[in-house]
Amino acid sequence: MVRVILSLLLISSPVFAEECKVPTDVTTPCAGVLLPTTAATLGLTCLKVKVPELRVELEREKALCATDKKLLLGQLDLEKKRNQKLVDLLTDKEPVEPAKSFLGSRTFWLSAGVVTGVTLTLSILKIATATLD
16 A cells, blocks of 8 residues: 555656657657567568468368369259159059969969860870770
């Protein structure tokens, strides 16, 4: 507390107050006001060199992103077409008929008819030859 009061007394005392008697010429009014001159020079160099490089890199990344997006959209379209073809195959497929039993097939009845006809013909011929002798 004592330090604060002492510092206020020293600041407000007229001993430390000086009046500007001789004006000084200011040749570089902004030199070192916000930044030291060396830091400002480095910042200006960064603006002249790094910013254009970064803009070129940004444009390159935008182009790569656009290319990737185009390729992925093409791949997505192909997958959609493939999916639609699979759906069409599954929905348009004719229902599979259950297998018919052996007795319901035409081939069975055709072969049964031929065998029966041959058997009857042979038995009639055998009977006819036996009665004629």
